[in-house]
């Protein structure tokens with residue numbers, strides 16, 4: 393019997409797990425700095441939740457199954473729909489805006505390739521009950537700050553599907569036809585876009601690219617009824633410029649999901665190949681209403697944690713793996729029990745310190761070799777002679793210097809030598 397993993401899923405041995413958690417922790421600290429609170433939604437939902445939002449064809453991309461009662465369920469492919477559902481059912485009476493975030497695995501039945509998995513982790517935020525430029529700018533600023541915090545470049549590309557839809561609506565395109573154009577745009581099928589939309593204005597708009605100059609031109613091109621919407625967009629961009637966010641306006645940008653109603657944005661990382669988008673989001677003002685909740689404006693985004701880690705590794709900025717701080721060894725069986733309790737005391741006296749006891753009972757030389765293999769910063773050696781004087785030997789593994797330290801002095805000694813977090 394061969395024991396293999398299903399296609400498209402991953403194991404996380406300690407190094408990979410640590411990288412994942414370290415990146416997530418940094419993202420979370422940025423989310424907290426904006427006042428976002430963590431939530432959790434179910435791993436599986438009714439299939440209808442996603443069909444309501446994305447149509448029946450979404451089924452082909454999901455892990456769908458019937459439970460024992462014959463109900464059609466699926467593993468969640470994303471969390472925005474679930475958070476919107478939760479808002480509509482449990483949080484609608486809470487003071488708005490609500491600032492929520494989640495870090496959870498998502499499941500999509502996709503063709504696995506580099507950077508594209510069938511189970512992958514998203515760290516996402518939803519700002520619910522916030523409309524207008526300040527809410528949009530907060531979401532983009534937070535995504536940009538989070539990327540800075542983990543050490544990645546953060547050039548954000550910003551589009552405005554809401555504007556494109558309104559423009560198309562004015563040209564007589566109903567929702568279904570608008571979706572077709574947006575999907576073609578998302579896939580870069582420009583010939584097909586040109587075939588569907590003959591308007592010169594639309595075709596110039598989707599070519600607009602750059603900074604505030606692109607918005608100036610957009611304002612010139614916009615029909616009167618849409619000028620206020622462009623003014624709002626300009627305000628968002630102005631707020632981002634004021635916070636030194638690195639951005640490019642790209643009016644030809646679309647995102648596959650049908651629920652976006654305003655700005656959309658994404659961030660691509662270098663060195664990842666085809667699956668290089670590490671962050672995607674936008675405004676979705678109709679989703680909560682669609683689920684029977686009160687019409688509530690909202691904006692959100694999600695990072696793909698797997699891709700963030702990969703981008704850091706590609707860029708030579710790999711997360712440092714934790715090292716052993718203190719490796720505790722003993723010179724003989726006679727002092728081993730004492731060594732065990734000294735290790736316990738150092739551990740409880742220095743919360744956060746990684747203190748490893750030599751479980752194998754190696755001879756001192758072998759123990760020191762093992763200490764070095766696990767990257768220990770210090771080796772604490774308990775010997776009979778020193779113990780008679782209530783002391784132990786502490787070896788600095790980097791400088792190879794060693795000193796004898798009284799047992800009562802160990803806690804202050806190690807607390808002054810804590811590795812930075």
Ligand code: AMP
Nearest residue numbers: 507508509512669670671672694695696
């Ligand atoms: P989306 O929900 O499709 O907007 O995706 C948001 C982010 O999740 C993307 O920018 C990617 O970083 C990540 N992501 C989406 N699909 C996958 C996948 N199959 N494997 C790994 N990461 C993914």
